[in-house]
Amino acid sequence: MPSMAPLSSGNKNGDGNGNVPGRGNGVPFGGHWGPPESTSATPSAANEAVGKRKATTLLPQTRVTKRQALLNQRRALPIASVESELVNHVKKNETLVVIGETGSGKTTQLPQFLHSAGFCKGGMMVAITQPRRVAAITVATRVAEEMGVEVGQEVGYSIRFEDCTSPSTQLKYMTDGMLLREALLDPLLSRYSLVVIDEAHERTIHTDVLFGLLKGVQKRRQAASTATKSSKKKAATTGVALKDLQNLLTTSKTPLEKKNSALKLVVMSATLDTKGFCEYFNGAEAVYVQGRQFPVEIFYTFTPEADYLDAALLTTFQIHLEEIPGDILLFLTGQEEIESMERLLKERASHLSPKVPKLLVVPIYAALPSEQQMRVFQPAPDGTRKVILATNIAETSLTIPGIRYVIDPGLVKARAYNPRTGVESLEVVPVSKAQARQRSGRAGRERPGKCFRLYTEDLYRKLEDSTVPEIKRCNLANVVLQLKAFGIDDVLGFDFMDKPSRIAIVKSLEHLYSLGALTDEGKLSDPIGTRMARFPLEPMYAKAMLISCEMGCSEEMLATVSMMSVDSVFYAPRDKLQEANNARNRFISADGDHITLINVLRHYIQEAEEAGAGAGAGEAEDTSSNSNSNENKKVFKRIRSWCTANFINARSLKRAVDIQKQIRGYVEGMGLTIISCGDDMLSFRRCLAASFFLNAARRQLDGTYRALASGQSVAIHPSSVLFGQKPDCVVFNELVRTNRSYIRNITRVDSLWLPELAPHYYAAQALNTPCQS
Ligand code: CDP
Ligand code: MG
Numbered sequence: 207m208p209s210m211a212p213l214s215s216g217n218k219n220g221d222g223n224g225n226v227p228g229r230g231n232g233v234p235f236g237g238h239w240g241p242p243e244s245t246s247a248t249p250s251a252a253n254e255a256v257g258k259r260k261a262t263t264l265l266p267q268t269r270v271t272k273r274q275a276l277l278n279q280r281r282a283l284p285i286a287s288v289e290s291e292l293v294n295h296v297k298k299n300e301t302l303v304v305i306g307e308t309g310s311g312k313t314t315q316l317p318q319f320l321h322s323a324g325f326c327k328g329g330m331m332v333a334i335t336q337p338r339r340v341a342a343i344t345v346a347t348r349v350a351e352e353m354g355v356e357v358g359q360e361v362g363y364s365i366r367f368e369d370c371t372s373p374s375t376q377l378k379y380m381t382d383g384m385l386l387r388e389a390l391l392d393p394l395l396s397r398y399s400l401v402v403i404d405e406a407h408e409r410t411i412h413t414d415v416l417f418g419l420l421k422g423v424q425k426r427r428q429a430a431s432t433a434t435k436s437s438k439k440k441a442a443t444t445g446v447a448l449k450d451l452q453n454l455l456t457t458s459k460t461p462l463e464k465k466n467s468a469l470k471l472v473v474m475s476a477t478l479d480t481k482g483f484c485e486y487f488n489g490a491e492a493v494y495v496q497g498r499q500f501p502v503e504i505f506y507t508f509t510p511e512a513d514y515l516d517a518a519l520l521t522t523f524q525i526h527l528e529e530i531p532g533d534i535l536l537f538l539t540g541q542e543e544i545e546s547m548e549r550l551l552k553e554r555a556s557h558l559s560p561k562v563p564k565l566l567v568v569p570i571y572a573a574l575p576s577e578q579q580m581r582v583f584q585p586a587p588d589g590t591r592k593v594i595l596a597t598n599i600a601e602t603s604l605t606i607p608g609i610r611y612v613i614d615p616g617l618v619k620a621r622a623y624n625p626r627t628g629v630e631s632l633e634v635v636p637v638s639k640a641q642a643r644q645r646s647g648r649a650g651r652e653r654p655g656k657c658f659r660l661y662t663e664d665l666y667r668k669l670e671d672s673t674v675p676e677i678k679r680c681n682l683a684n685v686v687l688q689l690k691a692f693g694i695d696d697v698l699g700f701d702f703m704d705k706p707s708r709i710a711i712v713k714s715l716e717h718l719y720s721l722g723a724l725t726d727e728g729k730l731s732d733p734i735g736t737r738m739a740r741f742p743l744e745p746m747y748a749k750a751m752l753i754s755c756e757m758g759c760s761e762e763m764l765a766t767v768s769m770m771s772v773d774s775v776f777y778a779p780r781d782k783l784q785e786a787n788n789a790r791n792r793f794i795s796a797d798g799d800h801i802t803l804i805n806v807l808r809h810y811i812q813e814a815e816e817a818g819a820g821a822g823a824g825e826a827e828d829t830s831s832n833s834n835s836n837e838n839k840k841v842f843k844r845i846r847s848w849c850t851a852n853f854i855n856a857r858s859l860k861r862a863v864d865i866q867k868q869i870r871g872y873v874e875g876m877g878l879t880i881i882s883c884g885d886d887m888l889s890f891r892r893c894l895a896a897s898f899f900l901n902a903a904r905r906q907l908d909g910t911y912r913a914l915a916s917g918q919s920v921a922i923h924p925s926s927v928l929f930g931q932k933p934d935c936v937v938f939n940e941l942v943r944t945n946r947s948y949i950r951n952i953t954r955v956d957s958l959w960l961p962e963l964a965p966h967y968y969a970a971q972a973l974n975t976p977c978q979s
Pocket of ligand 1: 283306307308314345348602
């Protein structure tokens with residue numbers, strides 16, 4: 207059993223997760239807030255603590271520089287008092303598990319401790335993985351600020367489609383998926399002395415794969431290091447001058463000694479449940495960094511809420527009108543929901559009496575451009591209450607100061623996978639108890655707070671204890687492709703912390719085989735499989751890029767794949783539905799959503815070019831936000847107003863343009879050329895059929911659709927341009943499950959193309975029946 211060394215003592219109340227046992231249970235709300243608090247940490251004690259901390263940060267404000275103020279904040283963090291102990295533990299252990307409550311300073315401070323302790327000497331780097339892009343960006347930016355450097359220099363970040371690092375980068379925050387990609391190019395991760403796997407409790411699919419891979423890298427680096435040491439010894443005894451050997455070691459391009467030094471691992475988690483990690487990492491030691499957690503009063507609804515968005519809206523205004531100052535954090539399931547809530551809140555807030563304090567609405571979600579993500583950390587102006595609308599990114603990955611109230615509808619958007627049918631979908635599902643606790647804990651970081659759960663206490667009791675690791679509930683095709691690219695052919699035998707089911711692995715092997723990525727022997731095919739693995743895309747999209755190069759429409763597929771990689775570019779405010787629909791009609795293709803999206807992108811780029819931004823429409827916005835150039839501002843303004851007039855989400859589109867540029871780089875890097883089919887959309891639709899044949903659906907006699915690969919009954923999503931049109935056969939890109947299974951991003955195809963273009967998958971006789979109308 208690993209030891210749990212308490213590293214610091216602090217003001218810790220409740221159950222350690224922000225809950226005060228026995229408080230708030232069954233207290234009604236929705237007009238009637240609970241009784242005044244009389245919690246285990248008395249409000250006065252809590253206020254005193256806040257007062258003390260404020261004194262350290264605010265007193266010298268007039269005289270000190272911003273950097274010094276940051277330093278004071280750093281020193282006040284619970285982790286600061288245990289720096290040397292922590293560093294010693296890291297030095298002593300090959301792998302160390304660090305547990306600490308959210309906000310204790312793990313993510314921002316520990317890497318800086320390691321930097322000071324010399325882990326980045328001799329050109330080596332420390333990688334810190336994050337499950338989410340937003341966290342990687344905001345945390346790297348914060349740490350750069352704390353260290354007084356430009357982000358991208360000593361402290362940088364790397365996320366899919368965006369590399370903000372330089373040769374001088376020493377602390378590299380990156381998504382777990384990016385480290386996996388790096389390992390493909392450099393299997394020993396030879397530039398890293400240490401890897402921190404942060405937010406390990408989230409158990410994303412990439413984190414789980416990294417676990418297994420890093421264990422392997424540690425073994426190989428250990429073995430290589432021992433071998434180097436013994437050859438040195440041998441050289442010394444056989445008379446080779448040690449100086450010559452040292453010269454050899456230091457003059458080689460990647461110094462052998464560095465390459466072969468051991469790789470250390472730090473696994474960081476916000477939840478106490480570390481047994482699994484310690485056991486998996488061969489009995490690794492775990493240390494506990496105590497955080498500050500003030501009591502949080504929990505409120506439940508008496509009866510289930512019919513519409514959680516309405517309930518959330520109501521609760522926000524009730525808090526705003528009736529509760530003492532403090533910011534609100536509202537958890538929502540995704541970008542679209544956040545954007546519509548943002549509009550609703552702003553609209554209603556504009557009708558508030560001028561006597562009521564202002565309400566500042568700030569969204570935070572993965573697709574938000576980085577410069578806007580930082581807004582959540584800025585304090586609201588005096589007399590204004592901030593409402594942060596966040597996805598589960600704010601559960602543990604980001605610690606946002608100033609929050610006193612949490613509203614938790616109890617839902618999260620998660621991947622779900624049915625291994626029998628091979629169907630993966632995005633579903634809004636209830637959170638686990640662990641997630642609900644983390645969410646409520648966000649209200650008690652700086653002082654006592656309140657959490658409003660928009661569900662009944664009975665429902666809370668029925669929630670799962672913890673979230674099922676993602677690897678057990680998603681399509682493994684991408685993971686298996688990556689493992690194969692690492693040369694790990696026995697995927698079933700891979701050292702997973704939690705093994706995915708055999709059937710899920712077999713299904714993903716079949717999937718890859720039908721895409722042509724694997725040979726009959728189950729090895730990566732060349733060049734198709736090896737090229738597919740190089741793309742930072744799901745295998746089906748990677749294959750689509752390759753096919754489109756052969757079919758003469760890679761420009762269009764590039765646009766499609768880029769638009770599929772971002773959240774919806776259309777938005778339709780409730781009060782302007784008709785106008786929004788009219789705007790969308792300008793882009794609509796009767797053939798379906800893919801060509802419609804291509805039309806949007808083409809118009810956008812044309813508009814940007816006319817405005818003077820050149821082909822890089824995305825860059826126009828970037829530079830304009832950072833520069834004072836009037837010309838750029840004009841371009842930026844024109845593009846913005848084009849987006850507004852067309853009810854287009856400028857952020858999503860800008861990101862799509864960025865992604866397009868990057869994938870273009872990958873394609874060209876493989877020596878392939880990007881060609882446009884111009885207006886020959888028939889060729890392009892054939893290419894869509896050849897690429898997405900695994901996602902084909904056919905209309906049935908009763909008017910419903912059947913997904914051909916899974917046999918599942920599906921319906922066309924109301925957001926599709928083909929909604930209500932009943933084409934005979936379609937290919938789709940997304941399956942969303944709400945009250946029924948909907949397909950989204952759809953294009954009509956000829957059913958006969960399927961056996962023609964994917965003969966290995968569709969037997970001709972099964973599909974060449976006449977249209978079932
Ligand atoms: O990783 P952990 O949850 O333990 O804490 P952290 O992310 O290192 O955050 C430590 C402190 O830095 C918190 O008090 C945050 O409020 C603050 N922080 C910030 O103000 N701005 C950021 N961009 C990141 C962290
Ligand atoms: Mg953290």
